[in-house]
Amino acid sequence: MSKLARMQEAMSRLVHDGDTVVMEGFTHLIPFAAGHELIRQRRKDLTLVRLTPDLIFDQMIAAGCARKLVFSWAGNPGVGSLYAFRRAVEQGIPQPLELEEYSHFGLALRLQAGAAGVPFLPTRNFAGSDLPRVNPQIRRVTCPHTGEELWSVPALCPDVAILHAQRADEDGNTQVWGLVGVHKEAAFAARRVVVIVEELVSSEVIRRDPNRTLIPGLRVHAVVVEPFGAHPSYVQGYYDRDNDFYARWEEISHDPGRLAQYLDEWVFGVPDRHAYQQKMPATYERLRAREIPCAPVNYGY
Amino acid sequence: MSQLTTDATTYEMMVTTAARMLRDGEVVFVGIGIPNVAVNLARRTRCPNLVLIYESGAIGAQPDRLPISIGDPALVTGALGICSMPEVFQYYLQRGLIDVGFLGGAQMDRFGNLNTTVIGDYHKPKTRLPGSGGACEIAALARRILIVMAHKRRSFVERLDFVTSPGYLDGGDARQRLNLRGGGPQVVITDLGVLTFCTETREMVLESLHPGATLEQVRENTGWPLRTAAKLAVTEPPSTEELRVLRDELAARGAAS
Numbered sequence: 001m002s003k004l005a006r007m008q009e010a011m012s013r014l015v016h017d018g019d020t021v022v023m024e025g026f027t028h029l030i031p032f033a034a035g036h037e038l039i040r041q042r043r044k045d046l047t048l049v050r051l052t053p054d055l056i057f058d059q060m061i062a063a064g065c066a067r068k069l070v071f072s073w074a075g076n077p078g079v080g081s082l083y084a085f086r087r088a089v090e091q092g093i094p095q096p097l098e099l100e101e102y103s104h105f106g107l108a109l110r111l112q113a114g115a116a117g118v119p120f121l122p123t124r125n126f127a128g129s130d131l132p133r134v135n136p137q138i139r140r141v142t143c144p145h146t147g148e149e150l151w152s153v154p155a156l157c158p159d160v161a162i163l164h165a166q167r168a169d170e171d172g173n174t175q176v177w178g179l180v181g182v183h184k185e186a187a188f189a190a191r192r193v194v195v196i197v198e199e200l201v202s203s204e205v206i207r208r209d210p211n212r213t214l215i216p217g218l219r220v221h222a223v224v225v226e227p228f229g230a231h232p233s234y235v236q237g238y239y240d241r242d243n244d245f246y247a248r249w250e251e252i253s254h255d256p257g258r259l260a261q262y263l264d265e266w267v268f269g270v271p272d273r274h275a276y277q278q279k280m281p282a283t284y285e286r287l288r289a290r291e292i293p294c295a296p297v298n299y300g301y
Numbered sequence: 302m303s304q305l306t307t308d309a310t311t312y313e314m315m316v317t318t319a320a321r322m323l324r325d326g327e328v329v330f331v332g333i334g335i336p337n338v339a340v341n342l343a344r345r346t347r348c349p350n351l352v353l354i355y356e357s358g359a360i361g362a363q364p365d366r367l368p369i370s371i372g373d374p375a376l377v378t379g380a381l382g383i384c385s386m387p388e389v390f391q392y393y394l395q396r397g398l399i400d401v402g403f404l405g406g407a408q409m410d411r412f413g414n415l416n417t418t419v420i421g422d423y424h425k426p427k428t429r430l431p432g433s434g435g436a437c438e439i440a441a442l443a444r445r446i447l448i449v450m451a452h453k454r455r456s457f458v459e460r461l462d463f464v465t466s467p468g469y470l471d472g473g474d475a476r477q478r479l480n481l482r483g484g485g486p487q488v489v490i491t492d493l494g495v496l497t498f499c500t501e502t503r504e505m506v507l508e509s510l511h512p513g514a515t516l517e518q519v520r521e522n523t524g525w526p527l528r529t530a531a532k533l534a535v536t537e538p539p540s541t542e543e544l545r546v547l548r549d550e551l552a553a554r555g556a557a558s
Contacts, residue, residue: 026357026386027372051386052434075431077370078333089429101418103433104356105390112387124395125438127479128414128467134423149480178377179357180385236374243369292378 002170003223004200007272010222011037014192015046018067019159022049022111022190023056026181027077028236029164030056031196033229033273039063040267049158051104051182055232055249058082059267061097062259068098070156072107076253079246083253093256101135106153108182113155114189126151161190163215164230166237167199168206172220175201175212178236187215196224198238208299228277228284239287309539311492313547314511315449316342317539318490319403322447327400328352328393330439331362333371335449336403338551341367345546354393356435358384367551390435394442397482402443404436404466404486405450408458411505411525412475413448413468413486413498415440416461423463433465440466445487452491458524469503493519495536499528509534 005013015021015038023031035056038046047068048057055076060066062084074085088097102110105125113121122141132138132151141152163183168174174195176183187193195215200223206213232242252258270276277284309317312335319339323329325348331340341364344351353362357372361381368376377383384392393399406415407430417436421427440446446468450456468486469475476485489496489505493514496505507519507529520527539547 027370028357028374071432073431073434074429077372081431086429090426101432103437104386104435105394105438108386108390123438124480124482125441127441127481128464128470128476129433129437129441130418130423130464131433131437177383178374179359179372179383181358181372182386184385185387234374236377240374241370246369289374 003172003217003220004170005222005224007033007037007196007224007226010194010224011041011043014194014222015043015160015162017043018045020047020049021160021162022158022186023162024050024182024186025164025230025233026051026179027241028179028181028234029176029183029230030054030233031162031164031229032056032231032233033226033276034162034194034196034224035060036267036273036276038065039263049156051107052077053082053085055082055246058084058249058253059263061085061088062094062253062256063263063267064094066097068100070100070102070107072102072104076246076249080250081253084259087256100137101131102138102153103131106131106138108185110153110156111182111185111189113153114157115185115187118155120152120154122150122152124150156189158186158190160192160194161186162194162196163187164196164235165215166197166235167201168195168197168220168223169201169203169217170223171203171217172215172223173203173206173213173217174215174220175206175209176214177212180214184214187219192221193219194222194224195220196226196229198227198229198235200225226273229273231277231283231287234287237289239284239289242283242287309544311511313539313544314536315490315492316547317543318495318536319447319449320346320543321537322488323348323351323401326350328354328398330354330356330394330399330402330443331371332403333368334405336447337368338547339403339449341551342543342546345550346543354389354399356386356389358386358389360384360393390438394438397442397444399439399443400445402439402446404440404446404448406456406465408456408461409448409450409489410458410461410468412470412472412503413446413489413505414461414464414470415448415466415468416463418463418465420462436466440468440483441481442483445484448486448489450489450491452493452519452522454522454524457522469498472503473501475503493522504528506530507533509536511536512538
């Protein structure tokens with residue numbers, strides 16, 4: 001059965017106020033189009049989960065969507081601060097933001113435990129760090145086999161995972177190449193999964209290269225086709241990261257007035273991602289990826 | 302002092318010094334900023350067989366432009382492999398395959414403990430910083446750590462507001478007592494000089510001054526009574542070849558920005 005949905009419909013059907021929502025993608029494949037739609041729909045009281053909150057959560061925090069943030073590195077990579085995040089944490093603007101903080105390893109492991117269906121996973125990390133002191137979810141555990149003292153994090157099973165990818169078929173069999181981050185763990189850990197893709201392909205294309213399928217259709221509840229949907233982040237083989245925009249975000253997010261203007265123009269001021277892309281034709285041309293195809297492999301037997 | 306010494310910027314001095322700490326064939330966990338440039342300089346000069354691993358999951362990356370972030374697409378094109386983040390942290394870092402990790406921070410104490418989380422109280426922060434990212438686990442698990450940061454009194458502090466990433470904790474054998482597998486910080490490279498750690502107490506010791514830097518400057522910018530080596534050296538300035546690679550090959554790709 002086809003799981004194709006429009007962005008507006010997928011977000012209103014599958015993401016509810018108060019949900020715990022993981023929107024992953026490590027620098028690569030960040031689901032900005034979905035984030036913008038959630039802002040337009042005025043979703044609120046969300047617990048937002050990402051290793052790197054990035055601009056997408058800075059925007060959602062500024063727009064008042066977030067009650068709590070589960071994260072491990074909240075900066076603008078290579079540029080500086082996420083000022084909406086900082087205003088919320090330092091001054092409670094526009095509302096206080098509860099933090100649940102890990103390291104990358106710790107948060108990745110939480111999703112892996114959720115994906116694997118076990119209550120926790122152990123790690124050799126965290127000894128000597130103050131992170132366990134401010135986050136009681138990070139606990140000591142004794143190995144029942146060796147008696148070794150380790151640390152552990154509990155499984156995280158979000159209500160929804162929202163994940164961008166290169167391509168999928170209409171059943172949601174999703175193929176990804178380039179950096180994969182914690183996409184697979186998020187997809188298997190969450191109760192509901194929305195996949196957003198640059199291209200819809202036939203099941204025949206998927207079946208020609210099954211090793212490239214990261215998320216099987218059986219985990220996917222909706223497939224949204226949204227070209228340019230990860231801008232200003234990037235999609236390997238489709239478009240480069242808009243580093244100029246990431247640099248500009250420093251000034252935009254620093255000033256609440258400019259941030260509000262940005263949301264008015266680029267989020268509330270457009271009905272969907274297509275209109276957003278139409279507003280910046282030169283940007284798309286500037287970022288379009290070069291052709292560097294891989295060598296074919298033989299799946300024969 | 303040679304022409305080159307006065308010619309090299311502080312930034313170039315730091316990058317070159319960091320690059321020289323690497324040995325060919327090592328597996329290096331690379332971060333953004335100066336470490337990124339240092340590793341790419343080493344790869345193009347003395348260490349063609351360095352294996353660059355980024356926490357984003359790029360293994361054996363050979364970026365043809367200097368990555369702005371550790372998730373840059375140029376790290377993927379031409380890499381030896383790509384793995385997920387749970388894999389990079391478990392199979393590579395936790396498994397003990399990483400020789401060198403680079404770290405820095407907003408605050409550091411005399412035992413190389415680092416704070417990248419918060420200035421002030423955690424629950425009522427004066428300045429909220431980005432947090433750990435992969436730093437906590439790199440500090441815990443890499444065989445040795447190179448710390449690169451600007452020498453400022455507000456950064457070189459008596460006491461951290463928050464320990465994000467453990468160095469030698471309160472010194473001595475504290476890392477062994479906590480069963481931390483990695484070797485801890487080996488060296489600190491600043492804009493003024495190079496510091497190492499006493500093998501017994503694990504306290505930081507000033508080893509060399511960069512050309513033009515003075516001991517007084519270092520003391521003024523260190524928030525504790527700093528120990529210095531019996532014989533202070535002068536850090537070797539960049540060679541012509543190192544400067545050429547930095548300026549022509551790497552800066553042209555946005556390195557020096």
